[in-house]
Amino acid sequence: MAAATTSKAILPLHNHPTASATTTKNGFSISIRAYQNSSIETHPGQQPSNKGIKLAESLSNMLHLHIERNLNHRTSNVPRIEDMHNTPTMSPKENISNKWQEIHGSNDWNDLLDPIHPWLRREIVKYGEFAQATYDAFDFDSFSEYCGSCRYNRQKLFEKLDLTKSGYKVTKYVYAMSQIDLPQWLERSRLADTWSKDSNWMGFVAVSDDQETQRIGRRDIVVSWRGTVAPSEWYDNMQRKLEPIGQGEAKVEHGFLSIYTSKSEATRYNKSSASEQVMREIKKLVNYYKGRGEEVSLTITGHSLGGALALLNAYEAAKNFSGLRISVISFAAPRVGNIAFRDELYQMGIKTLRVTIKQDVVPRMPGIVFNESLQKFDDFTGTLEWVYTHVGVELKLDIRSSLYLKKRLNLVGIHMLETYLHLVDGYLDSTTTFRSDAKRDVVLVNKDCDMLVDELKIPPNWYQLENKGLERNFHGRWVKPTRDPEDIPSPTVESYSNVLEMQDSYGIESLFSI
Numbered sequence: 157m158a159a160a161t162t163s164k165a166i167l168p169l170h171n172h173p174t175a176s177a178t179t180t181k182n183g184f185s186i187s188i189r190a191y192q193n194s195s196i197e198t199h200p201g202q203q204p205s206n207k208g209i210k211l212a213e214s215l216s217n218m219l220h221l222h223i224e225r226n227l228n229h230r231t232s233n234v235p236r237i238e239d240m241h242n243t244p245t246m247s248p249k250e251n252i253s254n255k256w257q258e259i260h261g262s263n264d265w266n267d268l269l270d271p272i273h274p275w276l277r278r279e280i281v282k283y284g285e286f287a288q289a290t291y292d293a294f295d296f297d298s299f300s301e302y303c304g305s306c307r308y309n310r311q312k313l314f315e316k317l318d319l320t321k322s323g324y325k326v327t328k329y330v331y332a333m334s335q336i337d338l339p340q341w342l343e344r345s346r347l348a349d350t351w352s353k354d355s356n357w358m359g360f361v362a363v364s365d366d367q368e369t370q371r372i373g374r375r376d377i378v379v380s381w382r383g384t385v386a387p388s389e390w391y392d393n394m395q396r397k398l399e400p401i402g403q404g405e406a407k408v409e410h411g412f413l414s415i416y417t418s419k420s421e422a423t424r425y426n427k428s429s430a431s432e433q434v435m436r437e438i439k440k441l442v443n444y445y446k447g448r449g450e451e452v453s454l455t456i457t458g459h460s461l462g463g464a465l466a467l468l469n470a471y472e473a474a475k476n477f478s479g480l481r482i483s484v485i486s487f488a489a490p491r492v493g494n495i496a497f498r499d500e501l502y503q504m505g506i507k508t509l510r511v512t513i514k515q516d517v518v519p520r521m522p523g524i525v526f527n528e529s530l531q532k533f534d535d536f537t538g539t540l541e542w543v544y545t546h547v548g549v550e551l552k553l554d555i556r557s558s559l560y561l562k563k564r565l566n567l568v569g570i571h572m573l574e575t576y577l578h579l580v581d582g583y584l585d586s587t588t589t590f591r592s593d594a595k596r597d598v599v600l601v602n603k604d605c606d607m608l609v610d611e612l613k614i615p616p617n618w619y620q621l622e623n624k625g626l627e628r629n630f631h632g633r634w635v636k637p638t639r640d641p642e643d644i645p646s647p648t649v650e651s652y653s654n655v656l657e658m659q660d661s662y663g664i665e666s667l668f669s670i
Contacts, residue, residue: 252371285319292317300347304350313360354420363375381465398493402475417431474504483509484508497545510549511576598614
């Protein structure tokens with residue numbers, strides 16, 4: 157320090173954070189609000205007091221010790237992930253045959269959600285894993301000629317995804333397209349020669365096998381719809397138009413309806429719409445199993461966009477299959493239609509359980525402002541046909557309940573289906589934190605995001621093909637292998653067979669038109 161200067165000089169002692177700084181450790185943010193920028197003011201040539209230095213150092217050490225203690229107090233309760241390595245990854249499969257109707261929503265899940273019945277929790281996770289399968293098997297690789305398809309044929313799907321113990325068999329793949337411009341929905345290959353330029357694999361139909369049917373008390377047909385993990389702006393773009401559906405005043409979001417009903421003779425996989433494909437398969441299965449004298453249910457599931465398509469599917473199925481028990485179990489689903497659409501679903505007896513996370517913004521869309529909350533003004537305004545509304549019973553989760561999850565705002569990570577399934581598996585009731593005996597593998601949360609606390613040492617976005625799908629050939633060169641012929645989408649098998657099935661329409665009444 158120059159002694160000749162005429163101005164005051166500040167002798168720094170420590171590089172403390174500024175008043176607005178935040179220290180982040182192990183996923184927790186700790187604001188430092190005291191003793192920042194500790195310094196001693198001196199005059200030219202004046203030496204700082206030894207007592208002042210010691211006092212400042214003492215206060216600084218006390219501050220850092222206090223911060224460390226707070227960090228340790230907040231994170232030391234996170235269980236060691238190594239302690240779970242030798243434990244099962246799923247809850248026991250109980251026989252629910254004497255309670256299946258309540259589990260399926262016959263009483264709107266009264267007395268089953270808060271606290272949650274363990275049988276219901278197990279079934280929610282089961283259907284959620286079917287929805288997750290549509291992401292895990294989807295080819296997102298834009299450098300693949302099969303981008304937008306399923307990487308496996310339907311006979312191998314559950315084997316490849318370790319779902320053979322689910323007790324279900326996939327019977328049909330569903331493909332969808334849209335005739336309106338929907339951003340970030342259709343996954344397309346960058347290559348000129350691709351399996352399809354118009355369609356994406358959108359989900360599957362499955363049915364319970366004999367053993368699972370005995371356990372759950374009926375033959376269960378499942379439709380699982382693929383969704384999207386795009387940011388909330390995607391849903392913001394959907395707020396354009398409510399389209400009439402059916403014969404009454406019910407209306408639904410035009411974009412969702414377009415994906416569900418679009419078709420074109422010029423396409424390879426959507427000569428029939430997703431609606432027509434799935435309804436024909438449901439009709440075939442219902443007729444077959446009811447013809448054998450069995451009790452049959454239809455459970456439709458989906459995440460995000462898939463949850464919206466699940467509601468449209470349920471609406472159409474209820475119109476066509478009188479007396480069929482239909483339930484929807486959706487995750488992170490947006491609003492789909494207006495109040496009249498919701499009321500018509502209720503009148504048809506469709507039971508809907510919406511699983512949401514408090515911090516997820518997607519379930520608040522479309523209609524962040526103009527939604528079901530405006531119903532309180534019906535006496536003044538009358539029923540508003542253009543107001544979006546949610547349907548069914550809500551199971552609301554909270555990321556703060558789990559010690560495994562980072563508490564910072566991560567919109568994509570919070571919206572991920574694996575985050576939802578983690579919280580469902582650990583849910584007890586609305587006032588209790590994560591259950592200590594949760595079974596599902598915590599590591600799955602970080603498949604495609606960064607939501608797990610750092611102490612667990614699980615890398616983010618770890619789920620991918622080995623070497624991103626590249627393999628070494630006989631000469632030692634890295635190449636992209638060709639798909640097994642049985643896993644290549646075949647319009648002969650998938651699409652043209654749909655055309656043949658259309659000649660035998662199974663009596664399905666078409667409710668939609670674009």
